Amino acid sequence: MLSFILNNTIFFAIGAVVMVIPGVVIMYFLDKKRETSFLEYGIFAIGVSFSLALFQAIFLDVLGIAINILSLSILYGIWVSIFVFLIRKKTFFQKKETRSLSLIFILIFALLLLLKGMYFSQNAIPISTDLGHHMYWSNFIVEKGELPQYQEKEILMAPSDSQAHIISQPFGISDLIEGEHIVFAFIALLSQVSLISSAPLFLLFFIHIVTALGVYAFTRRIFTPSPWREKIALGAFVVFGFLFGIDSPQMRYIIGGVVGNTFGSFFIVSIFLGLFVAVVKKNPRFMALSLFFMLTLAYTHHLSMLLFGLSLLGVGLLLFVIEGKYFWREILPLLYSRYVLGVLLFGLITFFFLWTPAYILNSGVETIVADSEQKAEHSGITLQEYMQVLGSERVLFGLFGFLLMVGILLRGKISKMKKQKEIEPFLSHILLVGWFFPLGGIVFFPEIFHISLPTIRIANYTIIPLCISASFFFFWLVDHLVKQSHNKGILIGTLSLLVIIFLSIGWKDNVSFFEKKGYAQARELHRMASYMGEHYRESEKTVMYDHINITGGSWIKLYFMRDYNYPFYRAHLFRYDRISDKQERCTLDVFTYPETPEAEKCFKDLGVELLALNEVKDGKKFRENDNFVKVYTGNELSLYKKIISEE
Amino acid sequence: MISLSHTFSQKQATFIVIGLIFVSFWIAVLGEWFSLHTPTQGSWEIAFIEPQDDTSLDFCIFNASKKNIFSYTIIQESSVVEKGEIEVDFNEKKEIFFEEKKFFEKGGEGIYRIEIEDASGKRRDIYRYVML
Numbered sequence: 203m204l205s206f207i208l209n210n211t212i213f214f215a216i217g218a219v220v221m222v223i224p225g226v227v228i229m230y231f232l233d234k235k236r237e238t239s240f241l242e243y244g245i246f247a248i249g250v251s252f253s254l255a256l257f258q259a260i261f262l263d264v265l266g267i268a269i270n271i272l273s274l275s276i277l278y279g280i281w282v283s284i285f286v287f288l289i290r291k292k293t294f295f296q297k298k299e300t301r302s303l304s305l306i307f308i309l310i311f312a313l314l315l316l317l318k319g320m321y322f323s324q325n326a327i328p329i330s331t332d333l334g335h336h337m338y339w340s341n342f343i344v345e346k347g348e349l350p351q352y353q354e355k356e357i358l359m360a361p362s363d364s365q366a367h368i369i370s371q372p373f374g375i376s377d378l379i380e381g382e383h384i385v386f387a388f389i390a391l392l393s394q395v396s397l398i399s400s401a402p403l404f405l406l407f408f409i410h411i412v413t414a415l416g417v418y419a420f421t422r423r424i425f426t427p428s429p430w431r432e433k434i435a436l437g438a439f440v441v442f443g444f445l446f447g448i449d450s451p452q453m454r455y456i457i458g459g460v461v462g463n464t465f466g467s468f469f470i471v472s473i474f475l476g477l478f479v480a481v482v483k484k485n486p487r488f489m490a491l492s493l494f495f496m497l498t499l500a501y502t503h504h505l506s507m508l509l510f511g512l513s514l515l516g517v518g519l520l521l522f523v524i525e526g527k528y529f530w531r532e533i534l535p536l537l538y539s540r541y542v543l544g545v546l547l548f549g550l551i552t553f554f555f556l557w558t559p560a561y562i563l564n565s566g567v568e569t570i571v572a573d574s575e576q577k578a579e580h581s582g583i584t585l586q587e588y589m590q591v592l593g594s595e596r597v598l599f600g601l602f603g604f605l606l607m608v609g610i611l612l613r614g615k616i617s618k619m620k621k622q623k624e625i626e627p628f629l630s631h632i633l634l635v636g637w638f639f640p641l642g643g644i645v646f647f648p649e650i651f652h653i654s655l656p657t658i659r660i661a662n663y664t665i666i667p668l669c670i671s672a673s674f675f676f677f678w679l680v681d682h683l684v685k686q687s688h689n690k691g692i693l694i695g696t697l698s699l700l701v702i703i704f705l706s707i708g709w710k711d712n713v714s715f716f717e718k719k720g721y722a723q724a725r726e727l728h729r730m731a732s733y734m735g736e737h738y739r740e741s742e743k744t745v746m747y748d749h750i751n752i753t754g755g756s757w758i759k760l761y762f763m764r765d766y767n768y769p770f771y772r773a774h775l776f777r778y779d780r781i782s783d784k785q786e787r788c789t790l791d792v793f794t795y796p797e798t799p800e801a802e803k804c805f806k807d808l809g810v811e812l813l814a815l816n817e818v819k820d821g822k823k824f825r826e827n828d829n830f831v832k833v834y835t836g837n838e839l840s841l842y843k844k845i846i847s848e849e
Numbered sequence: 850m851i852s853l854s855h856t857f858s859q860k861q862a863t864f865i866v867i868g869l870i871f872v873s874f875w876i877a878v879l880g881e882w883f884s885l886h887t888p889t890q891g892s893w894e895i896a897f898i899e900p901q902d903d904t905s906l907d908f909c910i911f912n913a914s915k916k917n918i919f920s921y922t923i924i925q926e927s928s929v930v931e932k933g934e935i936e937v938d939f940n941e942k943k944e945i946f947f948e949e950k951k952f953f954e955k956g957g958e959g960i961y962r963i964e965i966e967d968a969s970g971k972r973r974d975i976y977r978y979v980m981l
Contacts, residue, residue, distance in 0.1 A: 203882070206878075206882055210875075210878050214871070214874060240859040240862050240863060241862075241866075244863075244866075302856060302857060302858065302859045302862045303856060303857050303862040303865070303866070304854055304855065304856045304857075305852070305854070305855045305856070305857075306854065308857070308865055308866075308869075311866070311869060312869055315869055315870065315872075315873035316873070318873075319873035319874075319876050319877050320876075320880075322877045322880075323876060323877040323878075323879070323880025323881060323884075324880065324884075326877055326880075326881055400881055404874065404877070407874075407877070408870070408874075411870060411873075415866075721884045721885065721889070722889035722892045722913070725885075725889075725892070725913055726892065726894065726913075729894060729911055730894070733896055733900075737899070737900050737901060738900075741901070743901075811901075812900070831960075831976055831977040831978055832974070832975045832976055832977075833896060833897045833900040833975055833977060834894065834895070834896035834897070834900065834975065835894065835895060835896070835973050835974070835975055836892075836893070836894035836895075836973075837891055837892055837893075837894075841896070841900070843900060843977070845978055
């Protein structure tokens with residue numbers, strides 16, 4: 203117990219050192235006038251820390267310095283020293299005390315943490331497939347001390363019976379990027395905590411909480427001119443973080459190890475927040491900060507970057523349509539600053555000359571934008587499906603909110619803004635509508651945009667503007683009801699009913715996800731994987747596992763660290779029918795038809811000796827086959843070994 | 850009395866937010882610790898100590914259920930060549946070594962099956978073709 207507490211204390215302390223401290227140091231110099239609120243400051247600091255981890259890793263690798271405990275200790279030792287120096291200065295906390303967070307916010311935040319924390323503690327187990335894939339690369343950095351070239355090998359089928367199936371040379375993978383893996387590796391290296399644990403999930407959970415705080419801070423900032431700003435911000439915080447707070451893309455994504463989307467959402471909020479602060483405070487430093495975050499996002503998740511780019515385009519176009527002069531007058535001068543140009547130059551050199559992401563080198567974006575094979579899950583969804591995915595009340599209120607904002611903007615364009623020459627009270631609407639509509643367009647009509655991506659995944663990116671819009675509409679409705687109602691009893695009754703319906707549906711959705719723990723399953727998987735790695739990591743014999751019936755099988759590769767695609771695995775059956783997907787059949791044949799000559803050829807040519815499978819689902823055909831022996835068995839999983847005939 | 854609209858200073862807010870995150874993380878850590886240290890019914894595995902050595906019947910048991918007495922039987926074709934019992938604690942891995950010659954003399958080359966039964970009657974087996 204004591205060592206468990208000690209290890210976790212070290213892990214959290216190192217997590218804070220990597221994820222917070224460098225950013226606090228940079229923000230101290232960047233925001234000397236303290237133009238940001240306490241929460242904004244913290245959110246930017248975490249974004250900066252993440253970005254610095256990424257670029258430090260790139261520079262270490264480019265300079266040929268090993269990424270190991272020594273190099274990182276020196277780097278972070280410097281950051282901590284500067285931090286300690288700064289915090290000892292009395293000016294670190296503002297001299298002039300300004301009130302910041304309210305008690306109601308703290309209570310909502312505590313409830314949110316309680317809800318999410320309870321779900322997290324039940325499910326924080328290293329068994330999700332996605333996280334297993336990502337942790338392979340983080341572990342690669344830990345073990346090799348360098349950034350990975352994203353490559354994998356695959357089985358190549360023999361063109362004729364007289365030739366042998368072979369394993370290919372490594373070839374590039376386009377959909378993986380450094381930013382998804384570096385912070386995990388840094389924390390693992392410095393804390394010496396294994397990545398085969400719940401540690402990576404804690405980091406994702408942390409980023410998710412910070413994103414929820416970001417939604418609150420962002421809403422509060424963009425509705426600054428409104429007297430309802432605190433209420434709208436609290437509402438958005440509740441709708442985003444608390445109601446439907448377990449379902450995808452929230453805690454279920456965290457537990458599911460959806461790294462790119464989690465990091466992407468955080469950076470999208472941070473970038474928009476930075477841009478907004480830059481514009482309203484007329485401070486180019488925040489414009490540069492946003493640009494720096496965009497660069498980080500480009501190194502972290504190309505889907506998020508692409509969708510963010512479309513949203514930014516939407517915001518820009520809407521601003522042009524509503525009041526084009528504002529862009530030339532207020533925003534363009536911010537771009538012509540040494541800070542922005544400096545970051546731009548840094549970004550261009552790094553991106554194109556020092557370390558170009560794999561999706562650029564391997565044309566990953568082209569695959570997204572023009573995929574010849576249109577898949578069913580890429581073809582758009584109906585409004586009903588959309589409501590089901592994101593929560594019906596949330597969607598309904600959110601969509602009404604957007605319609606309301608469009609109405610306000612149209613009315614403002616015709617009358618008010620022309621007279622006042624004042625657009626800032628409407629910037630929040632422009633930002634939210636411009637952010638949402640391009641994404642909504644792809645969700646409902648992907649064919650117009652020629653983008654081939656799973657629609658549900660894109661739908662999840664609309665959640666932040668949607669939640670803010672839902673809160674905006676809710677309080678607009680309350681405001682109107684209050685103003686127009688003459689009977690207080692009916693008013694209070696109507697509002698209470700509205701709140702109860704909203705809260706109860708969102709809460710019911712949360713409760714439905716508190717399910718059976720998977721610890722036993724995870725422990726069994728990792729014990730078997732450890733056994734496999736212990737005996738076959740260096741073996742010339744080939745190992746395969748069944749991805750269909752072994753939950754979290756991707757974690758097995760961390761016990762081998764031989765290749766991203768090793769051990770080879772039987773994939774979901776539909777993948778063998780897709781032209782651009784699984785082009786070999788050996789992994790299918792050895793598990794599905796092990797007695798056939800085709801499977802026998804695979805066993806022989808590829809030297810397949812060990813098969814990991816689900817005993818309950820697939821054990822029978824191997825038990826009844828004299829060519830296999832069982833060398834390992836547990837509650838669900840077994841290892842069968844092929845008897846190699848001496849010919 | 851403190852009202853819901855009461856606001857905290859930046860310094861207070863910093864400590865409250867960090868404190869709440871810290872507490873929620875520790876609750877999750879403790880939840881994890883208890884889950885890892887709670888025995889799971891029927892959660893045990895058996896394996897040959899050397900999967901690649903076809904001349905050895907040494908095996909191990911890993912027990913993640915309650916402290917258990919496992920009985921094992923080694924069967925060659927249909928005849929029992931060895932029997933025994935072993936106590937394995939929760940989260941303990943126990944290795945059982947044999948001097949193979951003893952029962953290879955009794956049974957000779959062929960399929961050897963190790964059947965294990967826990968105290969509740971749950972059975973599992975591993976087997977291999979022993980080549981002398």
